[in-house]
Amino acid sequence: MKSLLKVAIFSFPLILWGASIRQTIEVNPGEITFQTARGYDVITVPGCDYISTPGHPHLPVKSVYVLLPADAELADFRITGMKTEKIDGRFHIYPAQHQIPLLKGLTRDFTSPDEAIYKSENAYPAVPLEFVKTGNLGGYRVAAFRFYPLYYIPKKGELYLCRELDFEVDFKAGHGAKAVRRSETAERIYRSLISHLVINPEDIERFAPKMRDIGQLEYLIITDEAYRDAFEPLIAWKTRKGFMGAIRTVSWIDSHYSGYDLAEKIRNYLKIAHADSGVTWVLIGGDTDIVPARKAYVYAEGYTDYAPSDLYYSDLDGTWDADGDHVYGEVADSLDLFPDVYVGRAPVNSLSEAQTFVSKVLNYEKNPPLDYETDMLFMAEELWTGCSGHVSKEIIDTNYVPDYFDITKLYEVNGNLNHANAISELNEGKAYINHSGHANYNVLSIAQSTLTSGDFDGLVN
Incomplete structure (x- = not known):
């Protein structure tokens, strides 16, 4: 997976209540892909999900996380600058569809575009950045945002890319954070997790929660x-x-x-x-x-x-x-x-x-197989007529799996998803297994066959 979003951070050296963190998100236009479905345009941005409100433009959205001081609350945020460019062409963006609870055995007709939006000359979404919530991750304080790298003028069919977004996050003193107790090893694990989550990992050292003595039980x-x-x-x-x-x-x-x-x-x-x-x-x-x-x-x-x-x-x-x-x-x-x-x-x-x-x-x-950490297995069957689970696997591969991972793909549409191939690959000792298909607590459907609890009990990986 290639990184689309780049972030530049400018923050003050000391934690002063009422202080701000300034950040810049940059988007690489060369990594955006364009497809069509049912006569509509579908835009894919690596690392992004999609707006899912039925009938609304199915545009990319990215979760962005900002680290705050452990005892802080978000006071405000503001967009301070934005560089945009118009994408050549006229677009008719695919409308988001209703979710279907599969266990209910339901189907739905195609959801048409919301006319109030698609006949409007107003930008959709209206703003490129939205605050979602703050939360705690092992004593670290995290603020969550939604970033929309594209916006759409439906009536004109115009699509714009936000190539660069500058914004500031203001924080204030919260209710106070308790000092945490954990070992140095555990703290390194938490810091590694935080460093891969937030867009300002260089602030981890000064924003980390206060530590008590080493934990007694890990x-x-x-x-x-x-x-x-x-x-x-x-x-x-x-x-x-x-x-x-x-x-x-x-x-x-x-x-x-x-x-x-x-x-x-x-x-x-x-x-x-x-x-x-x-x-x-x-x-x-x-x-x-x-x-x-x-x-x-x-x-x-x-x-x-x-x-x-x-x-x-x-x-x-x-x-x-x-x-x-x-x-x-x-x-x-x-x-x-x-x-x-x-x-x-x-x-x-x-x-x-x-x-x-x-x-x-x-x-x-004690005796790990060599290089298994980057071995993955994708299995996908046809969920119902015209809907293959391999589509979701390819989205996961494109948007979320690093390029250095080795993925074995057993897909019904490729004709290689069967009991013998599945057991053989499972016995190889894959580090990650991702299945798209029908299942219950004791059985996994794989095209014309199944994997049962007994099959898994008999694995020799």
Whole structure:
């Protein structure tokens, strides 16, 4: 993936309340691509998503993150300069379509352009930069913005590129940030994450949260008492590598911490363990019947559902239930959605599965295959007539995967997606696997065949 957006940062050497950060975003016009669909123009900008409001112009949008002092709040921002250029030609931009909840078995007719917008001479979008929210990522304060590199004059069919955008972010003293406790290794990991997220990584040193003494516990496994012994070798290995680790059982957490239900008790424990002991990495050792996932509110196209989410255990700000109705993740609950601890799940359902998982992890860490870190596997089937999942895989490849990654692509449209090829590639030990197709909790559809839980249990990677 090539970088489209370049950012120049000008910031003051000391943190003075009422101070500003000046920034410039530059866009390379040579990396923009143009396609057509249904007689409309589709514009692709590497690293950008799209405006998704049905009927509105389906133009690129980029999430931009600015690091603030740990105890700051965003006071204001302003655009101070902009260089634009008109793109040659007359354009009729593709209208964004409705989302379709696939499990509902729905289809929708094509959504026509919103006439109020497409007959207007006003620029769309109206502004090139919008403030979204501020949040906390492991003690770091981050402000999120939306940047629109293109704007459209629908009635005239004119399209303009914002080649350069200058803006300032003002910040003020917030409610105060607590000093964090973590090891030097953990802090390096957080700083690496922040440096790849924000557009002003040179401010990390002076905007970092204050540190207390070194954390007493970094790596935590939460599991059932019956699986404790199976996970002990993993804790011992992490300790040998220099990470302070421990196992906590769900029954111990249930009896020592308060909460509306077990999931909330676990999260309340993690908030304390992160703040007081420096917990950074959490492995959930068990499927959702052993360690529950939080079912978060989902709304799409008039349909409401509840999706299991372990981000509930990673984003430790707030309660995920600000209105107190025990429906978690609603808009009214004002979620932060920035991770504070790293969370993974080993979805084991038996002692033998737990032992197998730990054995594979230890073998992978002690005797890793060479160069596997940059090996990826894409699998995509035809979702329904005329809609192939490989389209989304190609978007991911173009916009998000670095050029030095090696991607094996098994696509139904290419005729190479089948059971034998999938098992063979999985056994090669890919670092990343991305599947687009139908599935359930115990089966993965791959064109005319399937991959079952038994297939995955039998892998020798």
